[in-house]
Structure formats: C-alpha cells, structure tokens
Amino acid sequence: MTANETLIPVNVITGFLGSGKTTLLQRLLASPRLANTAVLINEFGEVGLDHLLLKRVDTETVVLQSGCVCCTIRSDLTEAMRDLFGKRERGEIPPFDRLAIETTGLADPAPIVFTLMAEPVIRHHFRLGNIIATVDAVNGALHLADNPETEKQVAVADRLVLTKTDMCSVEQARLMKDTLRRLNPSAPICESAVDDIDPDALLANDLYDPTTKSDEVRRWLRDEARNGAARGDGHALDVNRHDRKIRAFCLTYDQPLDWTAFGIWLTMLLHAHGEKVLRVKGLLNVIDAPTPVVIHGVQHVIHSPVHLERWPDGDHRSRIVFIVRDLEQADIERSLAAFNRLGDVERRVA
Amino acid sequence: MCGLCGVLGTEDHWTDAADNAAAFGGGVRPRRQERLYRVALVNKVLAHYGFKLSDWQGSSYVLTTRTGRSEMIDHLAALWPAVERLAARPCDPLDGALVAALVRDH
Numbered sequence: 001m002t003a004n005e006t007l008i009p010v011n012v013i014t015g016f017l018g019s020g021k022t023t024l025l026q027r028l029l030a031s032p033r034l035a036n037t038a039v040l041i042n043e044f045g046e047v048g049l050d051h052l053l054l055k056r057v058d059t060e061t062v063v064l065q066s067g068c069v070c071c072t073i074r075s076d077l078t079e080a081m082r083d084l085f086g087k088r089e090r091g092e093i094p095p096f097d098r099l100a101i102e103t104t105g106l107a108d109p110a111p112i113v114f115t116l117m118a119e120p121v122i123r124h125h126f127r128l129g130n131i132i133a134t135v136d137a138v139n140g141a142l143h144l145a146d147n148p149e150t151e152k153q154v155a156v157a158d159r160l161v162l163t164k165t166d167m168c169s170v171e172q173a174r175l176m177k178d179t180l181r182r183l184n185p186s187a188p189i190c191e192s193a194v195d196d197i198d199p200d201a202l203l204a205n206d207l208y209d210p211t212t213k214s215d216e217v218r219r220w221l222r223d224e225a226r227n228g229a230a231r232g233d234g235h236a237l238d239v240n241r242h243d244r245k246i247r248a249f250c251l252t253y254d255q256p257l258d259w260t261a262f263g264i265w266l267t268m269l270l271h272a273h274g275e276k277v278l279r280v281k282g283l284l285n286v287i288d289a290p291t292p293v294v295i296h297g298v299q300h301v302i303h304s305p306v307h308l309e310r311w312p313d314g315d316h317r318s319r320i321v322f323i324v325r326d327l328e329q330a331d332i333e334r335s336l337a338a339f340n341r342l343g344d345v346e347r348r349v350a
Numbered sequence: 351m352c353g354l355c356g357v358l359g360t361e362d363h364w365t366d367a368a369d370n371a372a373a374f375g376g377g378v379r380p381r382r383q384e385r386l387y388r389v390a391l392v393n394k395v396l397a398h399y400g401f402k403l404s405d406w407q408g409s410s411y412v413l414t415t416r417t418g419r420s421e422m423i424d425h426l427a428a429l430w431p432a433v434e435r436l437a438a439r440p441c442d443p444l445d446g447a448l449v450a451a452l453v454r455d456h
Contacts, residue, residue: 271441272441272443305364338449342394
C-alpha cells in the first residue's frame, strides 16, 4: 500500500440538520486558506457559492476564487470521490491535497471510514483525516436527547464545533460543552460564533498524518486524563437518564497487551456489540513491540494499527478510550483482562 | 468477499500484525507463527462452544463443530458470526459464563 504521506487525507463533516454545518462550510469555503482543498457537499444551493465562483468545470464541479474545488455528490460518494480524483489526474481541476466531505444530517460516518479503508480504488488515493461534528448550542440538547445519530456523531468526532453560542446564554453554552465533553472526552471543542475558524486546525493535524500523529495522541491522552479526573477516578458518567446511555471511559493496563489476544477479543466484541461501540481509541503497549501502537475505530470499522515513533511521555501503560452505549465498563475491563491472559502459557514456553 | 465487512480474502485485516509490521516497530512474529498462535488462542475460546479452528494452507481457517460440520473462515471478523450461527447461541466476549470459564481454565 502507498505510504501514508502520499494519500490524500479526508475530513468528514457531520452534524444534525440546522446544527450550523452549512454555515461552517460557508466559512471554510470562503477562506483563502482552503486553496489546496476539495470539498464534496450535498447541494450548491444550500451553501450559496455564487459570489465565490471562479469557474464552473461541469454541472457538479466548480472552482472557487481561492483555488478550492467544490463538488456535489450526485448519488454515490464512492463514485464522486473517484470522479474527483480522475479530474485531478487529468488536470481538469487544481491538484487538491485535502478532501472534506459533508455528510447528510443523519449520516453515520462509519460507512465513509470503511470506504476509505476497504474500497479498492479509494484506499489507494485517499486516507482518513479526521471527523468533525457540528452541534447547535441552542437546540443541541434536544437533538442529543431525541436522536441517537446525533449522539453517535459527537462520540466519533475528532473535532467538535459548537455553533450559535452567540444566540444562547453563557450558562447554556457551558452546559452544552460539559455534555459534549462527557460524550467525547478527547475531542477539542471550538465555538464557531466566537473563534476564528482556522481550516488547518480543524482539518489537519490528524492521527494518520505521520508528522502530527504524536501530537494528536498526546492531546487526546491529556484531555482524556483531565476529563477523567473531573468525572472522578475512572467512573464513567451517564450522559442522560434516558434508556440510551452513552458512556465514555478510559481503561489503563500496567501489563503489556498481547496483540493477537486483543484482536480476538475486539473482533468478538464488535461482532456481539458493534452498534453499541461508538468509538475505540487506544495507545497500546504491545508485547514484543519496541514502540507504542495506536488503534482507532469508529463502530465496527477498525483502522489498521498506526506506528508511533516514541511514547508521548514517561507513561508507557496501554490506555484505551471507549465510547459505548448500553455497555458496562466493568464488563469490558473484566473480559479484556481474561482474553489478554489466554496466551500466558504459550508465551512462557516460547 | 466477506459480506459483513466487504474485506476480500487476500486483503490485510487489521488484526494481522505480520501484515502491518511497521505499526509494531518491527516487533512481530513471522506470519505463519502468528497464525498458529492465533489459532491456539482462539481454540481456548471456541472450547466454550465445542468448536475448533485450524489453519488452512496459511491463507484461511477451517471451523469445525463437534458433529463434524465445517466451514471456511477468511479472517477473525468472519469467525464469530459463523460460530454464532453454528452454535445457535450468542457469541459474546462479555458473557459472564465465557469469561468465568476462561479465567478458570487458563
């Protein structure tokens, strides 16, 4: 497979209807710093690009004054991505080196992640960058309470954009941020109404970029530790009192992990509970591996493990963040511990 | 192609360390050894269902039941749905009885 550096990173932008996703896209598309980016959106009309237009390539594709390429998704995302890449190869559009994809309001990012990893043509030209979710500070609580899809989008995001904080009280915005941190302890939250939207901060610096992955891992460990302390010593906090209970917690292991046993365990867990495991993110100390191993999954789609040159700090224990729905931390911990010991006899003999 | 996740039989699976050696800083067993080790560990879990897995030509696996039924399995993710179907009972690593059996026996 081609080295990661030459694959085009893909950002997935999700958010409930009316969550400010379109406004975020408008701001990104208007930025001159998006020159090297192609953006796949649902509909031109929704975003309103006329004043930014440089030229129209065909009915689905336009180039903006910044050099950014904007394209609508006709019917099939895979086809749209292949088509865009084809145009790039033929020089019909500027050679973008980053792609952002707008999902529909209720979309599940997991199938997109899967396409990036498994689709035969796509995986040789593109790789996962990060997942961004917009949440509305005014109606977000309602969206989260009524829609499992919204909770899922927040749980799997690498970046959260809280919108419309200028239309609610400071207290309401603070409560929303607390809710988001409980659902997803390690995704940075920016407020689009207040903060400057820096396309590089939002779209770049991802887990799969060889130059930035260490920083990304360091950041989510630090955020996880800080939010874990706020929750009180490893006890997961229930996000809401409804039937659906999302829990975010971090398991820490002093003993190195047996990778083979881990693969057996996690594939079995995802078979039995795939739709309840929203996110798995881990920095692992693996038996016989001299360097740390990063794993990351969105629901049942687990990305290939990622190499890290060195540990972010002196703490070399394995840490695995789970964001799950209707599963108990203690059960997961007990189960993994039992599976991790399966190879004890074989390894002693070897 | 595995219908569940679309992975072709010859494609890397994320669980194969030998196919992702760079991720482990090179600290991986040779592919064949890793496969045999995986089979040994899986069989400790499958004992709970009365099943057995064996390596088939270094490229696939064969799952066999107590009654002699057998099925080809491409990779780990395809194993568990097959076990569940053949055993006609849930295949869940969080199952208290399974965890207790693993702790007791190993």
